[in-house]
Amino acid sequence: MTKMELQNTTTEDVKMKKKTKVLIxxxxxxxxxxxxxxxxxxxxxxxxxxxxxxxxxxxAQSMHQEFSSDEASASQNYLDQVIAIxxxxxxxxxxxxxxxxxxxxxxxxxxxxxxxxxxxxxIKGRCIGYDGLLEMVKIDQATTxxxxx
Amino acid sequence: MIKQFFxxxxxxxxMIPDTNEKIIARQGRVSFxxxxxxxxxxxxxxxxxSIIDMEDGSIAVSMLMNAFxxxxxxxxxxxxxxxxxxxxxPKGVFEGKIIDFDPNQQGEQIKMIEGIFTMHGVPNELSIxxxxxxxxxxxxxxxxxxxxxxxxxxxxxxxxxxNISDRIEVNxxxxxxxxxx
Numbered sequence: 400m401t402k403m404e405l406q407n408t409t410t411e412d413v414k415m416k417k418k419t420k421v422l423i424x425x426x427x428x429x430x431x432x433x434x435x436x437x438x439x440x441x442x443x444x445x446x447x448x449x450x451x452x453x454x455x456x457x458x459a460q461s462m463h464q465e466f467s468s469d470e471a472s473a474s475q476n477y478l479d480q481v482i483a484i485x486x487x488x489x490x491x492x493x494x495x496x497x498x499x500x501x502x503x504x505x506x507x508x509x510x511x512x513x514x515x516x517x518x519x520x521x522i523k524g525r526c527i528g529y530d531g532l533l534e535m536v537k538i539d540q541a542t543t544x545x546x547x548x
Numbered sequence: 549m550i551k552q553f554f555x556x557x558x559x560x561x562x563m564i565p566d567t568n569e570k571i572i573a574r575q576g577r578v579s580f581x582x583x584x585x586x587x588x589x590x591x592x593x594x595x596x597x598s599i600i601d602m603e604d605g606s607i608a609v610s611m612l613m614n615a616f617x618x619x620x621x622x623x624x625x626x627x628x629x630x631x632x633x634x635x636x637x638p639k640g641v642f643e644g645k646i647i648d649f650d651p652n653q654q655g656e657q658i659k660m661i662e663g664i665f666t667m668h669g670v671p672n673e674l675s676i677x678x679x680x681x682x683x684x685x686x687x688x689x690x691x692x693x694x695x696x697x698x699x700x701x702x703x704x705x706x707x708x709x710x711n712i713s714d715r716i717e718v719n720x721x722x723x724x725x726x727x728x729x
Contacts, residue, residue: 445621474638479614527614528638532597
């Protein structure tokens with residue numbers, strides 16, 4: 400083996416090492432992306448209604464009016480949307496309240512003490528639909544925003 | 549003497565439970581279970597409404613499909629968008645009757661409920677066994693039954709047929725209180 404040949408093989412070796420390094424890097428990147436895509440599609444986190452901005456603001460009365468007059472079109476507008484609703488608290492339990500006897504709201508946390516029957520509040524939550532039995536609009540995962548009177 | 553008798557009568561009649569009324573459960577729970585070898589899927593709805601008319605034992609249940617909670621967001625998405633199509637059919641409604649319901653019987657009684665459950669726009673006749681516990685006018689109804697996905701015209705894509713059972717177990721629990729209307 401001449402000196403020249405020896406030199407050649409060492410540079411070949413270095414090249415090979417570089418190639419394997421690149422290959423390892425690419426396959427690692429592929430595995431990481433595959434995992435990320437898998438996580439994104441199969442384990443994506445649930446919606447956080449509390450941190451979402453309200454899509455619209457409306458009074459309990461007019462929202463109920465829309466659902467009772469045309470449930471299908473109101474459903475199209477509001478179903479699964481985050482909405483801010485204003486009304487007078489007509490009933491309350493530990494974790495739910497009713498606005499103007501028209502909108503039934505389930506809170507994501509136990510009801511704050513300040514909320515009293517007869518006072519007006521604006522709450523933010525997700526509209527899950529219209530209940531035909533009691534003729535009430537239903538909201539869940541609600542958080543309070545403000546007292547409005 | 550007569551006065552005392554009437555007073556006694558009044559007390560006695562006021563102690564007889566008033567059956568001419570309705571009872572309501574606002575936060576009833578309905579759960580769906582699907583067991584397969586690949587995975588188990590559970591969906592819970594804690595906001596199911598039900599009203600029973602004590603006079604004739606008729607019962608109505610109304611559940612909003614959007615209120616079902618799943619372990620994974622993807623499952624919830626598939627459920628609402630592809631299977632029950634909750635934008636088109638936002639609720640499931642049951643209307644039926646508790647056969648031979650005796651509202652005055654304290655403690656436990658096992659009864660059959662017969663009626664029609666409509667979900668995904670498809671009505672199905674159901675006959676469900678329920679345990680009714682009466683604790684001084686607070687009624688708790690619980691039960692379990694199985695139903696077929698195909699009965700409600702719900703199609704599961706071949707790709708996911710391994711993951712979702714074609715037989716769904718349904719559990720329910722309703723706590724009723726007097727309904728003042």
